[in-house]
Amino acid sequence: MKTIIEPFKIKSVEPIRFTTESERERILRKAFYNPFLIPAEDVLIDLLTDSGTAAMSAKQWAGIMEGDESYAGSKSFFRFERVIRDLTGFKHVIPTHQGRAAEKILFAITGGKGKFIPNNTHFDTTRANVEYSGAEAVDLVTADGRRPELVAPFKGNMDIEALKKFIVEKGKENIPVCFLTVTNNSGGGQPVSMQNIREVKKVLKSFGIPLFLDACRFAENAFFIKKREAGYSRKSLVEIAKEMFSHADGCTMSAKKDGLVNMGGFLALNDHNIARQARNLLIVTEGFPTYGGLAGRDLEAIAQGLEEVLDEHYLTYRIRSVEYLGEKLTAVGIPIVQPPGGHAIYIDAKGFAPHIPVQEFPGQAIVCALYIAGGIRSVEIGSVMFGKYDSRGKLISPAMELVRLAIPRRVYTQSHIDYVAEVVQQVFAQRNRLKGLKITEEAPVLRHFTAKFRTV
Numbered sequence: 001m002k003t004i005i006e007p008f009k010i011k012s013v014e015p016i017r018f019t020t021e022s023e024r025e026r027i028l029r030k031a032f033y034n035p036f037l038i039p040a041e042d043v044l045i046d047l048l049t050d051s052g053t054a055a056m057s058a059k060q061w062a063g064i065m066e067g068d069e070s071y072a073g074s075k076s077f078f079r080f081e082r083v084i085r086d087l088t089g090f091k092h093v094i095p096t097h098q099g100r101a102a103e104k105i106l107f108a109i110t111g112g113k114g115k116f117i118p119n120n121t122h123f124d125t126t127r128a129n130v131e132y133s134g135a136e137a138v139d140l141v142t143a144d145g146r147r148p149e150l151v152a153p154f155k156g157n158m159d160i161e162a163l164k165k166f167i168v169e170k171g172k173e174n175i176p177v178c179f180l181t182v183t184n185n186s187g188g189g190q191p192v193s194m195q196n197i198r199e200v201k202k203v204l205k206s207f208g209i210p211l212f213l214d215a216c217r218f219a220e221n222a223f224f225i226k227k228r229e230a231g232y233s234r235k236s237l238v239e240i241a242k243e244m245f246s247h248a249d250g251c252t253m254s255a256k257k258d259g260l261v262n263m264g265g266f267l268a269l270n271d272h273n274i275a276r277q278a279r280n281l282l283i284v285t286e287g288f289p290t291y292g293g294l295a296g297r298d299l300e301a302i303a304q305g306l307e308e309v310l311d312e313h314y315l316t317y318r319i320r321s322v323e324y325l326g327e328k329l330t331a332v333g334i335p336i337v338q339p340p341g342g343h344a345i346y347i348d349a350k351g352f353a354p355h356i357p358v359q360e361f362p363g364q365a366i367v368c369a370l371y372i373a374g375g376i377r378s379v380e381i382g383s384v385m386f387g388k389y390d391s392r393g394k395l396i397s398p399a400m401e402l403v404r405l406a407i408p409r410r411v412y413t414q415s416h417i418d419y420v421a422e423v424v425q426q427v428f429a430q431r432n433r434l435k436g437l438k439i440t441e442e443a444p445v446l447r448h449f450t451a452k453f454r455t456v
């Protein structure tokens, strides 16, 4: 088989700035060892997130010019609505400025004290919005999904038995909605099988609970179904994506992922009553229902992006470029979540730096080392992001300590990825020198964005 190539030519380039190791040490100290506080100009390869970092196509840029900026009834809204309705089949399409705004609106209506929201694994903003409403966010991913070293095709799947037990225990009246995150971002970017989506829906239907998809990476999930699930290899990606949505009653989406845009999102659903309340809230917090928190040009770019993202050549290149990085790291014994997910490589920090206790954030230590060694920005997904404290102030750690190398869409070439692999390999070779960190300042919610650290 020949090399899988980037299925595009580069029309416009953005230079990246090179820094020295000693410059980066100073920059990192100034940023209190938190990559979110590093100016982007001082980053060589930015793998902080795949969110809002995609390169738009020429057609999307053309759409930016085409955007209709009418306050009400914009032509661009109707295109946006048509594309999303056609893809998802949902009746109501509500634009928001990004994914979390859709979450905020949905949980403000459906959440609240005494309510429970199950999910395979809540993404951080989803969890925060559930909890902010007073409800409890519960992760019910299968046992396989909690084993980073295990190679299995659909580690994002929901544990069906656990879901049934959970509903019976908490009472269906206390569970306004159940979510499935496709792909499962916080669980390693792992896909959910069509069979699992079907089974989750069947259970929920028997209790009268609606199923919503957190659809940020629906296209990547559809690609994995095509490649890994029996009966789907001959179906088109569009057919598979449509089937995924057909089992659900609604979705929230950050278009900053598989929408291939830099800003935008939406809430889409069938329930008239929730949609009516959502539009009322939208007007208070985002904007008029035909633009939400977005400009007409954004709606146009999202519509175009959603049409491009299910291209077979694009997704083949996309998933292969992530897998390629995973292979290079695995080849030298670096422990990563297996198999590689759709949008990122997740390094198993406990396996990488076993000498650093979780209280000293082994993931954050690796993040800092990657920046100093190669100007690569990554993010910790472990005790910094999801850690809680018990009543005596002792850290309660999540199951996994991970470092995420998220790959922006259509931005970096194979040689960039080769460089990233070299830097990670170099840090791994010198892993005994890694030192832990302590938090010196933190916010009560989503602390990883602003926390400050010092080295131990």
Ligand SMILES: *Cc1c(COP(=O)(O)O)cnc(C)c1O
Binding pocket: 051, 098, 099, 100, 101, 123, 125, 126, 181, 185, 214, 216, 253, 254, 255, 256, 257, 264, 265
């Ligand atoms: C990014 C993301 C969100 C939130 O979307 P924003 O656009 O960042 O607000 C929600 N869920 C998942 C799975 C995500 O990846």
